[in-house]
Structure formats: structure tokens, C-alpha cells
Amino acid sequence: MATLDSKIPAGDIAQKWENYKAHQKLVNPANKRKLDVIVVGSGLAGGAAAASLGELGFNVKCFCYQDSPRRAHSIAAQGGINAAKNYPNDGDSVHRLFYDTVKGGDYRAREANVHRLAEVSNSIIDQCVAQGVPFAREYGGLLDNRSFGGAQVSRTFYAKGQTGQQLLLGAYGALNRQIAKGTVKMFNRNEMMDVVVIDGKARGIITRNLVTGEIESHFGHAVIIATGGYGNVYFLSTNAMGSNVSAAWKTYKKGAFFGNPCYVQIHPTCIPVHGEFQSKLTLMSESLRNDGRVWAPKKKEDAEAIRAGKKRPEDLSDDDRDFYLERRYPAFGNLVPRDVASRAAKERCDAGYGVEAGEAVYLDFKYAIQRLGKDVVEARYGNLFQMYEKITDDNPYQTPMKIYPAIHYTMGGIWVDYDLQTTIPGLFAAGEANFSDHGANRLGASALMQGLADGYFVLPYTVQNYLADELHTPRIDPAKSADFKKAADEVKGNINKLLSIKGKQSVDSFHKRLGKIMWDKVGMGRTKEGLTEAISEIQKLRVEFWKDVRIPGDANEMNVELEKANRVADFIELGELMARDALHREESCGGHFREEFQTEEGEAKRQDDKFLYVGAWEFKGIDQEPVLHKEALEFVYCELKQRNYK
Amino acid sequence: MKGKTLNLKLKVWRQKSATAQGKFETYEVSNISTEGSFLEMMDILNEQIISNGGDPVAFDHDCREGICGMCSLYINGHAHGPDEDITTCQLHMRKFTDGDTITIEPWRSAGFPVVKDLIVDRSAFDKILQAGGFVSVNTGGIPDGNAIPIPKEDADEAMDSASCIGCGACVASCKNGSAMLFVSAKVSQLALLPQGRVEAARRAKSMVAKMDELGFGNCTNTGACEVECPKNISITNIARLNREFLSAKLKD
Ligand SMILES: Cc1cc2nc3c(=O)[nH]c(=O)nc-3n(C[C@H](O)[C@H](O)[C@H](O)COP(=O)(O)OP(=O)(O)OC[C@H]3O[C@@H](n4cnc5c(N)ncnc54)[C@H](O)[C@@H]3O)c2cc1C
Numbered sequence: 001m002a003t004l005d006s007k008i009p010a011g012d013i014a015q016k017w018e019n020y021k022a023h024q025k026l027v028n029p030a031n032k033r034k035l036d037v038i039v040v041g042s043g044l045a046g047g048a049a050a051a052s053l054g055e056l057g058f059n060v061k062c063f064c065y066q067d068s069p070r071r072a073h074s075i076a077a078q079g080g081i082n083a084a085k086n087y088p089n090d091g092d093s094v095h096r097l098f099y100d101t102v103k104g105g106d107y108r109a110r111e112a113n114v115h116r117l118a119e120v121s122n123s124i125i126d127q128c129v130a131q132g133v134p135f136a137r138e139y140g141g142l143l144d145n146r147s148f149g150g151a152q153v154s155r156t157f158y159a160k161g162q163t164g165q166q167l168l169l170g171a172y173g174a175l176n177r178q179i180a181k182g183t184v185k186m187f188n189r190n191e192m193m194d195v196v197v198i199d200g201k202a203r204g205i206i207t208r209n210l211v212t213g214e215i216e217s218h219f220g221h222a223v224i225i226a227t228g229g230y231g232n233v234y235f236l237s238t239n240a241m242g243s244n245v246s247a248a249w250k251t252y253k254k255g256a257f258f259g260n261p262c263y264v265q266i267h268p269t270c271i272p273v274h275g276e277f278q279s280k281l282t283l284m285s286e287s288l289r290n291d292g293r294v295w296a297p298k299k300k301e302d303a304e305a306i307r308a309g310k311k312r313p314e315d316l317s318d319d320d321r322d323f324y325l326e327r328r329y330p331a332f333g334n335l336v337p338r339d340v341a342s343r344a345a346k347e348r349c350d351a352g353y354g355v356e357a358g359e360a361v362y363l364d365f366k367y368a369i370q371r372l373g374k375d376v377v378e379a380r381y382g383n384l385f386q387m388y389e390k391i392t393d394d395n396p397y398q399t400p401m402k403i404y405p406a407i408h409y410t411m412g413g414i415w416v417d418y419d420l421q422t423t424i425p426g427l428f429a430a431g432e433a434n435f436s437d438h439g440a441n442r443l444g445a446s447a448l449m450q451g452l453a454d455g456y457f458v459l460p461y462t463v464q465n466y467l468a469d470e471l472h473t474p475r476i477d478p479a480k481s482a483d484f485k486k487a488a489d490e491v492k493g494n495i496n497k498l499l500s501i502k503g504k505q506s507v508d509s510f511h512k513r514l515g516k517i518m519w520d521k522v523g524m525g526r527t528k529e530g531l532t533e534a535i536s537e538i539q540k541l542r543v544e545f546w547k548d549v550r551i552p553g554d555a556n557e558m559n560v561e562l563e564k565a566n567r568v569a570d571f572i573e574l575g576e577l578m579a580r581d582a583l584h585r586e587e588s589c590g591g592h593f594r595e596e597f598q599t600e601e602g603e604a605k606r607q608d609d610k611f612l613y614v615g616a617w618e619f620k621g622i623d624q625e626p627v628l629h630k631e632a633l634e635f636v637y638c639e640l641k642q643r644n645y646k
Numbered sequence: 647m648k649g650k651t652l653n654l655k656l657k658v659w660r661q662k663s664a665t666a667q668g669k670f671e672t673y674e675v676s677n678i679s680t681e682g683s684f685l686e687m688m689d690i691l692n693e694q695i696i697s698n699g700g701d702p703v704a705f706d707h708d709c710r711e712g713i714c715g716m717c718s719l720y721i722n723g724h725a726h727g728p729d730e731d732i733t734t735c736q737l738h739m740r741k742f743t744d745g746d747t748i749t750i751e752p753w754r755s756a757g758f759p760v761v762k763d764l765i766v767d768r769s770a771f772d773k774i775l776q777a778g779g780f781v782s783v784n785t786g787g788i789p790d791g792n793a794i795p796i797p798k799e800d801a802d803e804a805m806d807s808a809s810c811i812g813c814g815a816c817v818a819s820c821k822n823g824s825a826m827l828f829v830s831a832k833v834s835q836l837a838l839l840p841q842g843r844v845e846a847a848r849r850a851k852s853m854v855a856k857m858d859e860l861g862f863g864n865c866t867n868t869g870a871c872e873v874e875c876p877k878n879i880s881i882t883n884i885a886r887l888n889r890e891f892l893s894a895k896l897k898d
């Protein structure tokens with residue numbers, strides 16, 4: 001079997017990135033503007049990369065499907081961003097951030113990448129401060145920190161409950177500056193439909209203009225995919241309605257390997273589902289677990305009475321409340337990592353202690369209000385409480401919040417090497433779209449860090465290293481290129497095929513059915529039997545979709561249903577790959593929980609002798625089985641241990 | 647479970663493209679749960695239209711949690727609908743009563759031409775920010791984040807201004823179609839912080855010039871923008887913008 005080359009530089013872990021930068025190839029300033037870079041995505045990863053590459057002098061084209069780059073889903077991140085500054089003097093360091101991230105990822109991430117992430121984390125904070133990001137501050141004028149799950153130090157920087165928004169607006173400002181200078185050209189309301197590979201190298205993309213429906217071709221000496229995560233394969237998730245896998249999926253079908261697709265993160269604190277017509281789920285930031293205590297009724301009778309509306313949570317005394325996280329994990333308590341907290345909530349609800357419709361537990365601020373006063377709680381979480389009240393009509397200052405786990409983040413993604421380059425030369429992947437740094441579980445406040453690390457501090461180096469050898473590749477005029485024409489024709493053919501089905505069922509109805517299969521069988525608890533069923537159910541769904549989907553309207557106009565259909569078609573294919581990956585991985589690790597593999601206490605049990613590798617899948621054709629490639633993982637600087645948060 | 651269901655009549659603006667003539671169409675929806683959101687009600691309407699063989703209503707939305715600024719909609723004469731301090735996607739059906747007729751229109755403003763149905767083109771906002779809504783620093787080579795202490799009050803005030811989501815409700819609800827609240831929010835955020843202070847006057851001047859060039863109206867202090875702003879951006883920001891603008895003029 002082929003092995004993957006992760007291209008990890010030699011040397012001690014703390015020297016690798018320094019060595020890389022010291023020896024990489026560079027492009028001189030005058031030559032940079034002769035080189036074109038395509039950046040798909042304007043979130044933290046794409047926005048930061050496009051701006052930074054533009055500043056260096058490369059000729060950048062950046063794409064997003066929203067009406068403005070400022071609306072990328074990074075905007076929705078609430079809680080914060082990690083860095084190893086150690087401002088609170090509580091024992092943090094680059095090594096500790098590195099270690100926590102590897103451990104939090106349940107030893108399924110590549111050490112070298114994670115170490116680099118920890119190394120550049122501090123520069124991110126400096127950069128954002130310089131851009132005018134209004135981080136929370138102490139009275140002395142210095143930056144404030146809070147703690148997040150999976151760490152014993154306070155290393156999370158935040159801007160109210162809107163950290164992602166502020167970081168993204170910082171990157172968007174940098175991007176706007178380059179747009180004004182002409183180094184970056186921005187294409188809003190444009191969706192990438194395919195990647196163009198010529199002589200084995202990525203040379204551009206095909207897009208659909210979402211306003212006119214026009215299919216357009218763009219050349220680039222290098223292409224960066226920064227299109228976010230694929231959580232919407234579950235239909236209901238905390239992602240934006242338009243978040244999709246399509247750009248990444250198209251690269252997979254053109255030869256980029258897809259890494260660890262089954263690793264998804266289920267966030268423990270989301271607002272529970274309220275009805276059949278529900279369109280998305282809303283996250284309540286993890287930061288709430290700093291001061292909120294999670295509990296379920298201790299007695300089944302109480303849970304039943306609350307479900308029947310005969311009792312209210314406030315009626316239960318402390319003795320009748322089961323603070324199950326504090327009970328099971330005294331060392332970390334309410335701040336255990338997300339996968340652990342999510343499974344613990346499911347365990348309580350499956351055992352009959354859930355409230356609402358049986359799938360909810362409480363997150364209670366009564367104790368924090370007693371301890372700190374309402375004003376302090378309001379200053380910390382006011383906007384989150386307001387958001388909660390608008391959705392549920394309950395006031396969390398008076399009655400505990402109801403929460404339940406929901407799909408939130410995808411650790412899997414396009415496989416990349418140390419350079420963030422995929423298995424297609426010239427094609428890079430960054431941010432949530434790649435598989436790289438979080439292993440089988442991501443710690444809170446680490447996705448923003450990774451997105452900005454990739455965009456500001458990694459890609460500007462590694463892409464340049466690649467481009468140095470492309471200086472003599474002349475620009476390709478897509479209008480004169482048979483390869484571009486072929487790719488564009490394929491895209492048009494696919495769209496016409498979808499429109500000509502003229503079936504009876506709406507796109508959303510298929511998406512909801514896919515989501516249900518995924519949540520029930522490829523969700524929080526997975527079994528061999530369930531996964532096998534999921535694969536065949538998804539295959540049937542795919543056939544039915546291509547026979548019976550109804551898409552009104554035409555190709556050459558704004559057509560929202562067509563946009564959704566393109567995305568759902570890819571989600572269906574992805575769903576099958578996720579189930580396959582989950583089926584093959586006969587162990588539990590991080591967010592991937594195979595019920596057959598657990599300890600007596602119900603914790604995830606890894607099988608390091610068999611699965612200490614990244615599973616990278618190669619596409620072989622739509623009705624063919626994909627081929628699994630394995631990148632062996634080595635843990636030299638972090639000792640391989642069973643995770644323990646007790 | 648709490649909640650009731652509603653039967654509603656919807657008067658929705660339909661317009662096939664930017665150049666086409668638009669008009670209101672009337673639809674009826676039934677059994678809408680008061681626990682659902684307004685956009686979920688729109689989803690139900692669209693499913694109904696699709697199953698009847700029609701063309702669904704196009705409207706902008708993405709995050710559906712009040713932060714991306716993508717959703718818009720003028721609902722019963724109010725930008726983002728009848729509830730306060732929220733965006734359309736956060737509006738819930740419990741704010742309506744059984745039997746209501748709801749009128750749904752796009753933002754209507756010279757600066758925001760209609761693209762299709764309820765979707766408008768807000769790219770003018772991007773252009774205004776490109777004219778100077780940033781701090782001119784490159785990536786890298788930056789001093790430590792704690793090198794310059796910033797009074798907490800200033801940081802908090804900057805944060806309040808920075809909460810603008812760029813939705814355009816202020817423009818849509820202003821009788822002059824002015825973008826002053828939007829522009830002033832960015833100018834204030836950056837002027838309040840030492841990092842942005844350096845370019846404050848120049849920034850104010852070029853952003854205002856761009857706003858004028860793009861056809862937004864003048865501010866006559868009616869305050870309608872502040873009332874409809876889902877993020878509580880205060881018109882005191884406009885006063886700060888005016889000060890910055892004047893000081894830039896004086897330097898000329
Ligand atoms: C509700 C919520 C809260 C979160 N809170 C935190 C937090 O507190 N801390 C933390 O660290 N992380 C948090 N995360 C995770 C984090 O926000 C994301 O992982 C991260 O922002 C992803 O950034 P990105 O740049 O990779 O992608 P995104 O920000 O999703 O950007 C994707 C970009 O790609 C574009 N795009 C997508 N598909 C296409 C296509 N086919 N063609 C063209 N363009 C396309 C989009 O238009 C967009 O510009 C949170 C996530 C959610 C959903």
C-alpha cells in the first residue's frame with residue numbers, strides 16, 4: 001500500500017518550523033506579481049491567507065458564496081481563541097499548549113503540525129491587537145483571559161461573546177486594504193464548482209456566479225481551499241445554512257485524499273431541537289461552562305414530572321440534582337473536553353434522566369449568580385443569555401438553560417502534509433477544511449487559532465516555497481485551454497442533469513433524510529451494525545436523489561434550490577465515506593465513539609496497536625470502493641496515554 | 647411542550663431580477679408553530695411553493711443566529727421585524743397572532759438595488775470599508791499584544807461599536823437612505839483604540855467621501871437607524887464621526 005509523505009522537517013520539534021523557514025525557497029518581490037494564487041473562502045483561514053499573500057505582492061483572487069467576505073461562518077464563533085502567552089502566569093507555555101492539543105485530540109494528530117500551531121499562536125494575538133480587534137481587557141489595560149475545556153490554564157482571549165466576529169472583521173479589514181490596493185480581487189456570491197488539474201498540478205477553478213448563473217474559469221499557479229467544515233452533512237448543526245463540503249469534495253474527486261472523515265465534534269452545549277421544521281441548531285458557547293453547572297435530575301420521577309410540565313427545575317433542591325460531570329470527573333468537572341461532556345449528557349438522557357422531550361439537560365447559573373452577582377454574570381455572558389431568551393422565551397437568569405449536544409465541527413478534512421499541501425501539487429487546504437491539527441477531537445478556542453495560524457503565518461511561507469518553482473510556468477488563458485473547457489463542460493453537464501430530473505421531492509427533504517441517517521448511525525455512538533446499515537441506506541438515498549429531486553427554475557439565473565442541490569449531492573457522497581471510515585476504525589477515540597470499544601466506565605478506548613494512523617481515502621469512482629492510505633503517527637514528545645480527566 | 651400554531655396570510659415582494667418589474671404576491675401558510683423562527687416559516691412557505699410547482703421566494707440568510715448580517719427583510723414596515731434588538735433570523739413566530747397578515751419586503755434604498763425577490767445588493771458597504779475601514783498594518787513584525795495598555799472603558803466602547811454586523815437595516819430605515827450609522831460604527835471603533843487612532847482623521851474623511859460617491863443620502867439626525875439597528879449601535883457614534891471628519895477638514 002502506498003504511504004503518504006507528510007514532509008515533516010528534520011530536527012527537534014521546537015526547531016522544525018524555524019529550520020523550515022530558514023531553508024525554504026523564496027520569490028523575489030518583482031516576481032511575486034507574476035504569480036497568481038486562488039483562495040477559495042474568506043473566513044479566518046482564507047481571509048487571512050488572501051490578505052497576507054496580497055501584502056507580499058502575489059496576485060490573489062479570493063472567492064466566497066456570501067454577498068460579502070465578512071459573512072464567512074467564522075463570524076459565528078463566540079467563545080475565544082487560545083494562545084500560549086502565559087499572561088496570567090499560571091504555568092502556560094508553547095509546550096503545554098502543544099501537549100494539551102495533542103492530548104485533547106486523543107493522540108490522533110501529527111505532532112509537528114501541532115507544535116507549529118502552538119509556536120505561532122502568540123503572534124496571532126499580537127497581529128489581531130494591531131488590527132484593532134477589541135479584545136476584553138482588565139482594568140489595568142492589559143488583555144484578559146478565560147479558561148476553556150481540556151486545559152488547566154487560562155489561555156483563551158476573547159471579545160465579549162463575539163470573538164470570531166471580531167477576529168474575522170480584523171482579517172476582513174486586512175483583506176479590504178489589499179482589495180483597495182488591487183493585489184486581491186474579491187469574487188462574492190461565487191461558488192467553486194470544481195478544481196482544474198493540468199499535468200498533475202492544480203491550475204485553477206471553475207465557479208458559478210450565483211447571481212447570473214454563469215459558469216466561469218479562473219487560472220492560478222496555486223489554489224488554496226479554505227471553505228470551512230462539513231458539519232451540515234447532518235442537516236442540523238451549528239454551521240451556517242450555506243456551509244458545505246462541495247469545494248473540498250470536488251478536490252477529493254480529482255485526486256486529493258480525504259483524511260479522517262469520521263472525526264466530527266459534537267458540542268455539548270447547544271439549544272435542544274424544538275420541532276420538525278427546525279432548520280439549524282444554535283450553540284451556547286463553551287465559555288458558559290466556566291460558570292454554569294451542568295446537571296440532570298437525580299430521580300427519574302423528577303425527570304418525568306419536569307417533562308410532563310408538572311415540576312420546574314427550580315423546584316428541585318441541590319440534593320435532587322445530579323451534577324454528573326463534577327461527580328464523574330472531579331479534576332476537570334464542568335470543563336472536561338467536549339466529546340466527554342457530550343457523551344455524558346447522552347448517557348444521562350438515554351438512561352431516562354433527560355428533560356424537555358427527553359433529550360436535554362440543564363446548565364445552571366444560579367450558583368454563579370450567588371457567588372459573583374448578576375452584574376458580573378451579565379457582563380460575561382449577557383449577549384448569549386439574550387440570544388437564548390429570544391430563541392426559547394426562557395430567562396436564564398431565572399431558570400437554568402436547557403442544553404443538548406449537537407454537531408459542531410469537523411476535525412476530518414482534506415489530507416495535507418506539513419506544508420498544508422494536498423496530494424495534488426499546487427493545491428493547499430487550510431482552516432477547518434483540512435484535517436490537520438486537532439486529531440480526533442478539537443479543544444475549544446483552537447479552531448480560530450488554527451484558521452489564523454494557517455492563513456497569516458503558515459501559508460504565506462509554504463505557498464511561496466511552492467511558487468518559487470512555478471515562476472517559469474506561463475499563465476494559462478482558460479478560454480484557450482482544452483483542460484479548462486473540459487472541466488467547465490462537466491460542471492454545466494452536471495447542472496443540466498440535476499435540472500432535468502424534475503422529480504417530486506424537494507432538496508431539503510433529501511437533506512433531512514440524510515441528516516437523520518447520519519445522526520442516528522454515524523453520530524455520537526456508532527456500531528458496526530449501524531454503520532453497515534448507514535452505508536446501504538445512503539447509497540439508496542443517492543439513487544433516489546438522482547431520480548426524484550425537484551429543482552425549480554433555470555441554470556442561468558439566481559437559483560437557490562439549484563445551489564442547495566449541488567451541495568446536497570456532495571453531502572450524500574461524503575456521508576457514505578464517513579460511515580466507511582467510521583466502520584473501518586475499530587476503536588473509540590475523541591469524537592469517534594464505537595460502542596464496542598469502551599472501558600468499564602464507558603470511556604473511549606483507543607486501539608493504538610492497530611489504529612495509530614491517519615486514514616486518508618482516495619476516490620476511485622462513484623460506485624467503486626475508495627482506497628485507504630495510512631499515515632503512521634509517531635508520538636515522540638507527548639507520551640501516548642489513555643486520556644484521563646478524572 | 648409549550649407553543650401554539652398560527653394560520654397566516656403573507657404578502658411577499660416578488661421580483662424575478664434586478665431589472666424586472668416587481669409586485670406583491672399573497673400566500674397562505676397554516677399550522678406554523680409559535681416556537682419556530684420567522685425564517686423557518688419562510689422555509690415552510692418555500693416547500694409549499696415548490697410542491698405546487700412554483701418558484702420559491704429568494705431571501706438572504708446564512709448563520710441564522712444573528713451574527714453574519716446576511717438576513718434582511720422589511721417585515722410589517724420594520725427592518726428585521728417587530729421585535730427589538732434582533733435580526734430577522736432571530737425573530738420568532740410567537741411575536742405574531744393567529745390570522746395576521748404579514749407584509750414582507752426587501753430593503754428599499756438607492757444604495758441597495760434589488761437582486762431578486764427579497765435579496766438586495768449591499769456591496770456598497772464593502773466598498774466603503776475598502777476606502778479606509780482598517781488599520782494599515784501588514785502581517786508579522788508586530789509588538790507584543792500587551793505593549794500598549796488600553797483603558798478597559800475604551801476597549802469596551804470600541805467593542806460596542808465593533809458589534810455592527812453590516813446588515814444595512816440602518817440604511818433601509820432611514821428616510822434619506824444614509825449610511826452614517828454604519829460608517830460611524832467602524833470609524834469610532836478604530837478611533838477609540840490607540841492602534842487605529844493614528845489614521846483616524848484620514849479614515850473618516852475617505853470613508854465619508856466614498857459613502858457620498860456611492861449615492862447614500864445625508865444624515866439629518868432623525869435617529870430611525872438607531873431604533874432599527876439589531877445590534878444597538880448608538881447614534882453617539884455619528885457624533886464621533888462628525889468630530890473626526892471636522893478635524894480632518896481642518897487639517898486640509
Ligand atoms: C457557532 C460556532 C461557534 C464557534 N466557536 C468557536 C470558538 O469560540 N473558538 C474557536 O476556536 N472555534 C470556534 N468555532 C469553530 C470555528 O469558528 C471554525 O472552525 C472556523 O471559524 C472555520 O474557519 P474557516 O476559515 O476554516 O471557514 P469559514 O469561516 O467557514 O469560511 C468558509 C469560507 O469558504 C467559503 N466557501 C465555502 N464553500 C464555498 C464554495 N463551494 N465556493 C466558494 N466559497 C466557498 C465561504 O463563503 C466562506 O468564505 C465555532 C464554530 C461555530 C459554528
Ligand code: SF4
Pocket residue numbers: 809810811812813814815816817827828831874875876877878879
Ligand atoms: S449599524 Fe446596525 S443596522 Fe446598520 S449595518 Fe450595522 S448592525 Fe446593521
Ligand code: FES
Pocket residue numbers: 706707708709710711712713714715716717733734735736
Ligand atoms: S442569517 Fe446571519 S444574521 Fe441573520
